[in-house]
Amino acid sequence: MSSNDWTLLVLLSSSIEQCQSIEFMPLTSTNEYTVYCCCEETVYLCVNILELKTIVNLCYSYLFSKTHQENSQLNVLTRVLLCCITECLTSWNIRRHLVLSKAIEISKELQFVEVLLRLKPKSEQVFRYRRWLLNHEDQDKVHLANEFDLCNQTAEKHFINYASWLHRRWLMEHFKVDIDEELERNYRWLERNISDSSGFSFRAYLISKKTVDMNLIKQELNGNENLLKFYIDRESLWIYRQTLILLALNHVSPDQKRLLFTEEFELEKQFPENFFSKRYFRFLNVLSSSDGKQYRS
Template identity: 25%
Template sequence: MDVDDNFPAALRIVTEIQNIVNKDVKLKEFDLVIQPESQNKSPVLHVEHCLGLETWCVRHVYQYVYQRLILHRKRLKRIEPNDVVPLLTCALLINPEVFTFWNMRKELVLSGFLELYAELHFSSLSLSFKPKCAEIFIYRRWILKNIQSNDSITNDIVLNELSVTMSAAAAYASNYSAWNHSFWIVEKSLNLKNFQIMVHQWDFTKKWCREHVSDHSCMQYRQRLLKCFISDKSCLRHLKSYFSKSLVRFFNPEEKHKIMKPSDECINEALGVIIDELYFNEDLIVMYHSHEALWNHRRFLCHLLANTYCTDSVKEVLMNNERRICTSIIKGNETFIKKHAIWLQRTLSIPIKLL
């Protein structure tokens, strides 16, 4: 039986969706609308630049487009490019995790049937439905590489890409695919000597961490940014110089304590950035108890500090600082503090005696 006979309304629905995607340049979201039965009207909804498809027809529409696309891919049935585009649009909106369909879309881009900037918009629409889909981010990177080869990636494109990525990260907790894509953008910006993008992300994710204290992917992203700051002095020059207070606080915890000063070569901006992040992490741990992501991030910072600045003064002050943390906020954090103390002893040879 021909696929047309399975669901006669499929072609009309596919065409309607493609027309909306083509005409509404402000289209921002796609989702499935729960409706178990047909209401004798179009299942395609278009309201306030949002596109929806009623659930009762999803299986039939997807089966229709999938069968046709596979037949075309295997060269068992010839379909004109203009007819393939609507099929791919519907297929990738409903299920964007089929990499074969994205490859077919790439071929249409290279053939001139699809435009690069329009594909950025379409893939962001697909991303609104599946914000963690790695295939979409891979496709976006391919699009951006082609834009860069034909032209140059402007600052507006970069900021828009970061905005799309942050929207995906907000829609799905611990969205590693989104944060990984964001770091790819940062790396491209660094290659072009655009250091302000990295500074922007450093400041932005600090606010993000305050609101998403369990998002380990964001903290891992900050770890990667921090490594870039330490390895590239050009990045540090663009950061605000507010790390001196953190240095004073770290090496002089209280007036009664012996003033401990590291060797001159250790006092630099990179050390200040690490210590400032260490205190920021401490503030979050004090405010939000029992979040493993915060303690994992702290262990990374301790390891980075101890291994980047291998001096006795830094290690001794780090030991005193971690002892202070572990003894002052033990209530409500007993399990995490015990794990942290064991880790300090085993990994950094820093003994922490708990009361």
């Protein structure tokens, strides 16, 4: 380890702190010098993926040495290392200590985590750390709209991103968000991402938090049917419809169940047959003949 090595890490850390987006891609080095990164103003940082191993090894060498244990030095090391390895629990725990000791401002740390989530939108460790930060932030300083926008971006960037939806569930429960407003936001998101079953799973969670009755089930089934008219071959829509039927079995009367099954079997005449519709109606046949006992939790 040399002074040049430490200077490199400090420069990388400073660039990461200022930029809004990070990417890894091959950059061309020469015999005269090695290219580690390329920074475009203060917006975009490109790190040379061919030198990633060198950067990570440098971070670990300093991190486990006895000479670079001051808060400012640990801040530099863990910031760079987490951009390369977001699942490094040691680095997250060090940063928790730095936050608690006031060496890092929570507001700036939230910005850093947001940059990481653009880089690794499905990282459970990053989301878990963000929830920890929000728990330690003053509630009146938390911008919920920004949190929901971040959830939208990460869910769209990575298909079936349950880490993002789990974070959204936590926001709903921790900040007591209005369920009807969230159902409206969720419907708008699903219209743009109709094949993402994780979004429908989240919607089923929201529905289960309301007072479930036949009116609510019918309303959701009608909305689902409208979407099926345009996207009949999307498995996510049929799975969500199946989930609604199972939800109804636990909350409606026997007469309402019989009426529900009758109306559902009528759909078989309206929609052209495909693999997912055939599977759905087989499911209804089994369910109606057994009263759904084997499907109940």
